[in-house]
Amino acid sequence: MPLVEVSDIHKSFGVVEVLKGISLTVDKGEIVAVIGRSGSGKSTMLRCLNGLEKVQAGRIVVAGTEVTSPDADLNRLRQQAGMVFQSYNLFPHLSVERNITLALTLVRKMKLPAAREIAKEMVARVGLADKLGAYPDELSGGQQQRVAIARSLAMQPTLMLFDEITSALDPELVGEVLRVLEGVAKDGMTMMLVTHEMNFAKNVADRVIFMHEGRIHEDGPARQTLVEPRTAELRSFLSAVLH
Amino acid sequence: MIREFGPNDIVYLLEAARWTVALALIAAVGGGILGVIVAVLRIVPFKPANWLAIGFINLIQGTPLLGQLFVFFFGLPLFHVVVDPWVAAALSLSIYASAFLGEIWRGSLQSVSPRQWEAGASLGLPYHQRLLHVILPQAIRIAVPPTVGFLVQLVKDTSLTALIGFVELTRESQILSNSTYAPLQVYGVAALIYFVICFALTRLSQRLERTPHAAR
Numbered sequence: 206m207p208l209v210e211v212s213d214i215h216k217s218f219g220v221v222e223v224l225k226g227i228s229l230t231v232d233k234g235e236i237v238a239v240i241g242r243s244g245s246g247k248s249t250m251l252r253c254l255n256g257l258e259k260v261q262a263g264r265i266v267v268a269g270t271e272v273t274s275p276d277a278d279l280n281r282l283r284q285q286a287g288m289v290f291q292s293y294n295l296f297p298h299l300s301v302e303r304n305i306t307l308a309l310t311l312v313r314k315m316k317l318p319a320a321r322e323i324a325k326e327m328v329a330r331v332g333l334a335d336k337l338g339a340y341p342d343e344l345s346g347g348q349q350q351r352v353a354i355a356r357s358l359a360m361q362p363t364l365m366l367f368d369e370i371t372s373a374l375d376p377e378l379v380g381e382v383l384r385v386l387e388g389v390a391k392d393g394m395t396m397m398l399v400t401h402e403m404n405f406a407k408n409v410a411d412r413v414i415f416m417h418e419g420r421i422h423e424d425g426p427a428r429q430t431l432v433e434p435r436t437a438e439l440r441s442f443l444s445a446v447l448h
Numbered sequence: 449m450i451r452e453f454g455p456n457d458i459v460y461l462l463e464a465a466r467w468t469v470a471l472a473l474i475a476a477v478g479g480g481i482l483g484v485i486v487a488v489l490r491i492v493p494f495k496p497a498n499w500l501a502i503g504f505i506n507l508i509q510g511t512p513l514l515g516q517l518f519v520f521f522f523g524l525p526l527f528h529v530v531v532d533p534w535v536a537a538a539l540s541l542s543i544y545a546s547a548f549l550g551e552i553w554r555g556s557l558q559s560v561s562p563r564q565w566e567a568g569a570s571l572g573l574p575y576h577q578r579l580l581h582v583i584l585p586q587a588i589r590i591a592v593p594p595t596v597g598f599l600v601q602l603v604k605d606t607s608l609t610a611l612i613g614f615v616e617l618t619r620e621s622q623i624l625s626n627s628t629y630a631p632l633q634v635y636g637v638a639a640l641i642y643f644v645i646c647f648a649l650t651r652l653s654q655r656l657e658r659t660p661h662a663a664r
Contacts, residue, residue: 280573283571283572284571287571294564297586307571307582308571311577356571357571
């Protein structure tokens with residue numbers, strides 16, 4: 206059974222239809238890169254998966270939870286499906302350690318010492334073992350984003366959603382975040398990433414989904430889809446981003 | 449009998465200042481409690497509650513405090529509700545404060561980025577925990593300067609209660625000035641006392657603002 210099942214979802218903001226019937230499935234362990242022009246609906250699609258956006262029609266099932274059902278337990282679902290954002294969204298008033306332990310103690314009902322152990326383990330995993338006591342405003346963008354990844358990973362999700370997580374970073378900081386992502390991928394995490402990093406998509410993702418005007422335009426093995434695009438739209442998109 | 453302005457008068461003024469401080473405290477606490485209710489009614493997803501709150505805020509912010517004091521002090525007796533100056537002053541200042549504090553706090557809550565709500569939600573935090581642990585600590589920091597600024601205003605606004613016969617610093621000054629014919633000295637000392645109270649509040653605000661690690 207697939208981990209993510211999306212059937213024919215439609216989503217509008219006011220009169221603008223952003224998603225015009227999206228269907229897809231993602232299996233456990235798969236790494237899916239979602240690419241497309243800005244405004245093609247890729248971020249919106251990702252945000253529908255953990256219920257941050259409500260769809261108007263269609264059905265979404267993630268890790269056994271029917272997200273689109275009116276009585277879905279979204280808080281439980283979101284422990285299963287972690288999300289990392291373009292703008293990091295760390296809690297600025299809390300230390301790195303507390304950023305990570307907050308949900309562990311409140312949601313997972315862990316004792317603080319046990320949660321602290323996990324925080325220590327997680328920051329080490331993203332290469333920031335010495336920043337446990339630092340505050341977000343003392344970290345670079347790349348470091349903040351790595352902490353955000355650690356914070357999500359600490360909840361032990363079965364699926365990770367990454368929403369353009371390197372787009373707000375200075376170019377020299379992108380590499381360190383992508384290396385952390387590669388590490389997460391190697392550990393077998395199921396991942397969906399909205400990204401503009403075509404090389405990363407080609408080398409790390411198993412599969413690429415190209416979205417165009419609210420629909421999935423191409424969906425196939427990463428390398429093949431990016432090297433030999435079948436449609437004119439993907440070809441023109443790729444030539445625009447790779448110039 | 450006209451007498452000289454002397455050290456005793458300063459003691460009288462300081463004693464009267466107690467009531468200024470007491471009234472400001474009551475209004476701050478009462479207005480704070482009512483203000484939370486105003487802020488909540490203003491943002492809950494229930495239109496009639498929002499309208500009620502907006503109407504209340506417009507009415508209170510759009511009319512003079514002195515008028516509100518008179519309504520309570522002279523108006524309520526028309527309905528056979530007898531109020532003494534203390535009750536009228538405390539009641540109207542609390543209501544006055546609630547309309548301003550409610551709006552200050554609503555604005556502070558809403559000025560925390562919606563992304564912070566989303567980040568909390570994405571970790572599985574239920575609504576009340578997002579509010580309590582993620583949003584409120586950030587909103588409170590934003591709210592400190594305008595809240596203290598308003599409280600400073602409120603301390604000075606208590607002087608209006610002199611007009612309904614409540615004996616606080618300003619009313620006492622009037623009385624002493626009438627018996628000493630030394631208005632400059634009397635009101636000068638009164639002004640100094642107001643300044644000390646307000647300056648202490650401002651310093652407190654600056655100290656609170658120095659809390660590190662706010663959102664950038």
